[in-house]
Amino acid sequence: MSENRYDPHEVEPRWRRVWEEMDLFRADLEHAERPCYALVMFAYPSGDRLHVGHWYRYGPADSWARHMRMRGYDVFEPFGFDAFGLPAENYAVRTGVHPKDSTDSNVANMIAQLKAMGAMWDWARTLNTSEPAYYRWTQWLFLKLYEAGLAYRREAPVWWCPTDQTVLANEQVVGDNVCERCGTPVEKRDLTQWFFKITDYADELLEALDGLEWPERTKTLQRNWIGRSEGVEIEWKVQKADAVVRTFTTRPDTLYGVTFLALAPEHALLSTIVAPDRREEVEAYLARSRRLSEIERTSTEKEKTGVFTGAHAVHPLTREPVPIWVADFVLGTYGTGAIQGVPAHDQRDWEFARALDLPIVKVIESVDPAVAPADQAYTGHGTVVDSGPYTGMRSEQMLHEVIAELAHSGQGHKTVNYRLRDWLVSRQRYWGAPIPIIHCPQCGEVPVPEEDLPVELPYDVDFSLGAGKSPLERSAAFLEVDCPRCGQRARRDADTMDTFVDSSWYYFRYLSPHDDDRPWSPTLADRWLPVFQYSGGIEHAVLHLLYSRFVTKAMRDLGHVSIDEPFQRLFHQGTITNAGAKMSKSRGNVISPDEYVSQYGADAFRAYLMFGFSWAEGGDWKDEGIRAISAWLQRVWRIVERHRGLFADGYALREGDPSTEAAQELRLVRHRSVKGAGEDLAGWQFNTAIARMMELVNALYQYAPVEGEPAHDVHEPLLGECIETLVRLTAPIVPHLAEELWFMIGREPSIVDAGWPEFDPQVLATGEVTIAIQLNGKVRDEMRVPRDLSDEDLKDRAARHGRIPDLLQGRPIRKAIV
RNA sequence: GCCGGGGUGGCGGAACUGGUAGACGCGCGGGACUUAAAAUCCUGUGGGCGCGAGCCCGUGCGGGUUCGACUCCCGCCCCCGGCACCA
Numbered sequence: 001m002s003e004n005r006y007d008p009h010e011v012e013p014r015w016r017r018v019w020e021e022m023d024l025f026r027a028d029l030e031h032a033e034r035p036c037y038a039l040v041m042f043a044y045p046s047g048d049r050l051h052v053g054h055w056y057r058y059g060p061a062d063s064w065a066r067h068m069r070m071r072g073y074d075v076f077e078p079f080g081f082d083a084f085g086l087p088a089e090n091y092a093v094r095t096g097v098h099p100k101d102s103t104d105s106n107v108a109n110m111i112a113q114l115k116a117m118g119a120m121w122d123w124a125r126t127l128n129t130s131e132p133a134y135y136r137w138t139q140w141l142f143l144k145l146y147e148a149g150l151a152y153r154r155e156a157p158v159w160w161c162p163t164d165q166t167v168l169a170n171e172q173v174v175g176d177n178v179c180e181r182c183g184t185p186v187e188k189r190d191l192t193q194w195f196f197k198i199t200d201y202a203d204e205l206l207e208a209l210d211g212l213e214w215p216e217r218t219k220t221l222q223r224n225w226i227g228r229s230e231g232v233e234i235e236w237k238v239q240k241a242d243a244v245v246r247t248f249t250t251r252p253d254t255l256y257g258v259t260f261l262a263l264a265p266e267h268a269l270l271s272t273i274v275a276p277d278r279r280e281e282v283e284a285y286l287a288r289s290r291r292l293s294e295i296e297r298t299s300t301e302k303e304k305t306g307v308f309t310g311a312h313a314v315h316p317l318t319r320e321p322v323p324i325w326v327a328d329f330v331l332g333t334y335g336t337g338a339i340q341g342v343p344a345h346d347q348r349d350w351e352f353a354r355a356l357d358l359p360i361v362k363v364i365e366s367v368d369p370a371v372a373p374a375d376q377a378y379t380g381h382g383t384v385v386d387s388g389p390y391t392g393m394r395s396e397q398m399l400h401e402v403i404a405e406l407a408h409s410g411q412g413h414k415t416v417n418y419r420l421r422d423w424l425v426s427r428q429r430y431w432g433a434p435i436p437i438i439h440c441p442q443c444g445e446v447p448v449p450e451e452d453l454p455v456e457l458p459y460d461v462d463f464s465l466g467a468g469k470s471p472l473e474r475s476a477a478f479l480e481v482d483c484p485r486c487g488q489r490a491r492r493d494a495d496t497m498d499t500f501v502d503s504s505w506y507y508f509r510y511l512s513p514h515d516d517d518r519p520w521s522p523t524l525a526d527r528w529l530p531v532f533q534y535s536g537g538i539e540h541a542v543l544h545l546l547y548s549r550f551v552t553k554a555m556r557d558l559g560h561v562s563i564d565e566p567f568q569r570l571f572h573q574g575t576i577t578n579a580g581a582k583m584s585k586s587r588g589n590v591i592s593p594d595e596y597v598s599q600y601g602a603d604a605f606r607a608y609l610m611f612g613f614s615w616a617e618g619g620d621w622k623d624e625g626i627r628a629i630s631a632w633l634q635r636v637w638r639i640v641e642r643h644r645g646l647f648a649d650g651y652a653l654r655e656g657d658p659s660t661e662a663a664q665e666l667r668l669v670r671h672r673s674v675k676g677a678g679e680d681l682a683g684w685q686f687n688t689a690i691a692r693m694m695e696l697v698n699a700l701y702q703y704a705p706v707e708g709e710p711a712h713d714v715h716e717p718l719l720g721e722c723i724e725t726l727v728r729l730t731a732p733i734v735p736h737l738a739e740e741l742w743f744m745i746g747r748e749p750s751i752v753d754a755g756w757p758e759f760d761p762q763v764l765a766t767g768e769v770t771i772a773i774q775l776n777g778k779v780r781d782e783m784r785v786p787r788d789l790s791d792e793d794l795k796d797r798a799a800r801h802g803r804i805p806d807l808l809q810g811r812p813i814r815k816a817i818v
Numbered sequence: 819g820c821c822g823g824g825g826u827g828g829c830g831g832a833a834c835u836g837g838u839a840g841a842c843g844c845g846c847g848g849g850a851c852u853u854a855a856a857a858u859c860c861u862g863u864g865g866g867c868g869c870g871a872g873c874c875c876g877u878g879c880g881g882g883u884u885c886g887a888c889u890c891c892c893g894c895c896c897c898c899g900g901c902a903c904c905a
Binding site: 220304328331335342629693 | 831842843
């Protein structure tokens with residue numbers, strides 16, 4: 001290798017050793033004055049090599065954190081592993097390698113690889129959720145929620161994945177009802193399971209989104225998922241029975257158009273109200289609908305079906321009888337499990353009425369007659385017709401009035417419904433935190449006393465997927481236990497917790513990972529939370545990001561923290577693809593970071609990922625990109641190397657007042673670069689931040705060509721100042737190279753504490769500038785003017801400039817814009 | 819269907835609250851250095867017309883507001899993501 005080249009392979013490991021010896025990235029959480037908690041999402045140790053995705057999300061996140069440290073923040077940047085979970089266990093089923101062994105070895109390999117990235121992670125505070133010292137507190141969390149009534153066990157129809165042999169949370173069922181993990185179509189089963197009562201927080205989870213600095217689409221995902229819907233619950237007295245059917249509707253203004261009620265097949269009242277002569281037919285219908293899968297039942301393509309129950313309800317306003325049907329398009333899990341059928345103004349009700357020949361009564365007329373198709377329901381608002389005293393009113397107004405009337409007569413009240421369901425947290429798998437509950441024949445559910453935590457996972461278990469029983473269910477050593485309350489023989493709960501429980505509170509634990517008498521320090525939590533800046537994938541929008549918000553709020557209400565939200569600011573990285581497709585082993589298009597890192601160095605790899613893409617978007621991998629950025633790093637190195645002589649001792653780097661035009665221009669670029677790069681880094685716009693640095697480099701080459709001998713006998717403070725600035729600007733992006741250059745110009749390590757360069761808005765506002773002269777929106781000429789010229793003077797000069805007088809022909813210039 | 823995001827050169831991507839569209843980079847053309855190549859340095863590069871000064875056209879499509887629109891308004895088309903028989 002020629003002497004005139006930067007060699008990352010020698011430099012990078014050397015500086016990493018120095019940083020480690022300096023203990024540079026150990027955060028002093030107790031004494032921080034400007035805390036900046038820079039958090040990246042957990043890594044899954046499901047493989048032992050880093051892939052491009054790891055570099056793409058962690059490298060830039062570290063660059064942001066580095067720039068914050070240079071700005072004087074006390075940055076805390078931890079890293080840890082979400083080590084429990086199905087992949088490790090499935091691997092064990094296939095190969096017989098114990099999840100603990102494969103996970104531990106993957107974690108060790110990943111840490112070794114991660115260290116080569118040169119990030120500021122504080123490895124003294126790493127976490128591994130599968131270690132008893134961690135999951136002890138996951139179990140503590142469970143117990144706290146249990147004590148507060150926020151964790152409960154009940155039988156419910158739940159999603160079951162036949163491949164993974166476990167239940168799943170609603171949030172883990174994606175697309176056409178398939179398992180988020182393995183893609184297998186899931187089934188509904190009635191099982192007794194543990195839930196966290198996230199629905200208690202539905203309203204706050206929704207409301208508080210407005211105050212979060214999150215991407216709009218992520219907030220939208222959560223809003224849709226929570227699915228708040230305001231409406232009215234209406235009571236319908238059933239004729240000849242001591243029963244009341246409650247329906248939920250968002251459109252009480254259509255009440256006079258109700259021609260039937262429909263109950264879900266699982267509705268509890270059904271057996272009470274069904275007429276004896278209809279019982280047989282109803283039973284047959286229920287049996288039929290039970291056989292249908294959830295997918296078939298809820299398919300919009302499916303013909304509407306239903307059966308008359310023989311019962312009638314009394315219309316709350318007209319007192320007319322309304323037939324009650326059972327129909328499987330009505331969901332037992334939403335609202336009250338019963339609906340008021342208004343065929344004229346609801347498309348589903350319309351289809352139902354057409355299929356079963358029920359009357360369709362129009363009660364709202366569109367104001368615009370053009371929007372009144374005859375072959376479907378009219379769902380908009382308009383003028384009320386055939387609705388007793390409300391006739392002639394605007395439907396929006398009737399909506400309010402009819403609510404008041406129903407409330408007045410005790411037949412209905414305003415209510416809110418949510419799509420959100422409680423979080424199903426139990427899993428019939430081994431590799432997770434055991435649920436700290438003991439089932440005693442005498443005492444029932446008994447929480448494990450806190451002092452007995454952790455309930456440790458036994459190492460010695462049988463992993464074969466047998467007869468629907470998990471390894472823990474088959475482990476007598478684990479299951480058999482004495483009841484902590486009465487001392488009788490009892491049985492441990494054999495389920496483990498969803499791994500999303502592990503990751504729902506880890507940001508607290510990072511603050512005091514070694515405390516063994518409490519999950520976190522309230523003092524540190526108050527000082528460091530909410531997380532200053534969080535980053536990770538959008539795929540967790542309604543999973544981890546929702547669960548963590550719930551856990552934080554629950555812990556707040558239980559008095560364990562004082563914050564309302566865990567993550568104030570959030571960014572999502574995009575995805576790096578190759579040849580237009582996601583990288584995967586099966587496609588054979590996986591780019592291995594190792595090859596590129598060993599060829600170009602960690603800095604170049606990081607810098608390419610930051611420059612070649614808009615970080616939030618991602619994009620397609622291109623080999624030329626990394627070659628280009630690597631060449632640019634050499635270019636940076638060369639210019640600094642060439643002028644290092646400027647930094648001989650005692651040399652003053654004040655940029656002074658440049659006299660020549662070239663010097664003025666260079667100074668201007670310097671200030672512009674500092675401003676631009678700083679703002680862009682702060683906003684995670686890495687590509688444009690680097691572009692600003694490139695402009696400074698280009699300006700330096702213009703100013704001081706590298707041909708020939710450098711003329712350093714000439715006093716050149718501006719050049720020195722610019723070079724020093726350049727080195728500081730690049731430090732967050734290419735930490736190793738910048739540290740080397742910093743050292744090369746005679747400074748002490750480390751550059752992360754050398755401060756971020758400042759710019760002077762005055763400089764950007766003074767000097768001469770070229771402006772375009774537009775007439776009627778078209779550029780007609782340009783001229784050089786001082787930046788601080790007044791509008792009047794500007795107009796005046798422009799009107800006399802070049803060919804402008806000819807074009808103006810005596811008319812004045814109306815407005816000037818600089 | 820509803821909600822959110824997006825559509826800009828050959829390519830990746832810029833453009834703050836409307837003010838020279840295409841920063842920066844790749845690729846490509848030209849030049850310097852070299853016996854030569856690589857590397858490096860300089861230079862040109864949205865499209866069309868023109869010898870030239872210059873002119874015309876250009877941010878998915880069609881209208882509009884404005885002295886001026888990638889940006890704002892109205893009506894569409896297409897792509898990505900989420901939700902969806904949610905009453």
